[in-house]
Amino acid sequence: MKKRFYSIVFMFVLTFFFAALVSAVKVHNEERIQTNQQVKLKRIVLKVLGVSVDEKAPNREVIQIFEKRVKPIEVKQQTLYVGYSEDGRSVTGYAFPVGGAGFWGPVYGMVSVDPEASRILGIAFYRHSETPGLGARITEPWFTKQFAGLPVFPVEGDKKIFYLKPAGPGKRPNELDAITGATGTSRAVETFVNRDLDRFLRETWKQVKKG
């Protein structure tokens, strides 16, 4: 009986000590981790809106540029990032998050459209767990650049706004190159980006037009 009681006390004290230690480390670094994540998101928004920011620019600078060129608004519980021109007078585009199930885990990205919501300006993926060298190539410029200029509505007769097809000649304008060797990731991206673009047009954009 005494032995059992000692075991419980021992475990309790040990747990208390380590829980306190881990909590202290966590609290100490909380702010830095949060800033890292926020700055990462800000960089992505600026990137898809076509505002170039030096990759090595310090966090402070990124936040400054973001505050000058972007205004986040809430539309139907979705965050919409409104991009403004250098002088801050005209709207250059709208950015909003896209995401869904990838091949291995969730994929998070950001898409931007022009002020009339007629064409895609840019797309970027910033968090995923796809295979390095295969599915992870969704972050490479050759892949994301294909989306620029794509009309944000299905071409007559098509169900989807765009399709990812194996690279090759004789493709239609809304058929982009899929990633060779990463069919699962390509299919996933095709599905959730189409779905989120469609949702944006049907829900968010209608609300924005109403004002």
Next chain:
Amino acid sequence: MPKPLSGSQIVLQGLWNDNPVLRQILGICSTLAVTNLLVNTLVMNAGLVFTVTMSSLTVSILRNYTPMRIRMMAQTLIIASYVIIVDIAIGAYLPDISEALGPYVGLIITNCIVMGRCEAFAMKNRPWASFLDGLAMSLGYAAVLLIIAVIREPLGFGTLLGYRIMPEGFTPWTIMIMAPGAFFTLGLFAWFVRAKFPQTAEEKKQGH
């Protein structure tokens, strides 16, 4: 009770004679997962060295106070705490690498080497010896991972630490990026070491 090992013996055991990856074939999951990019391997190694060394030291200090029946629970708690600290530190100071490593830092908790050393060594030895053992074992693990990463990254991406080292026309071997590439590399490497430098009686018998 066998005679306690000297410091240099402990170090030699961990690094070579009883190397966790090549001789004990422990910690293979993370070996396969993080060795396709050298920079990820380096960070993972640092995390593992810290965790194994600190866990071994802590378990050894507490060994005479820990009730036998709950020692596993206590070890898991100690190991998990150090791993979470590593995870937080990487998230705070190396956010990009933190994302690239994904769940593998957290999975150090289940890396057999950590608990293996606590159970096999730290529970029975003094703190200083346990500290050395943890350090040597984890460095032995780290060394093997580095060698595998140095083989995989150039062949799989054509780069080393992100710098292009293969000639322009080189076609990356996709298989080296994926798990099978790691299996082949690790298998061949362990085979080479065991055949060339046999340790166990069985290995010696099969040698030429």
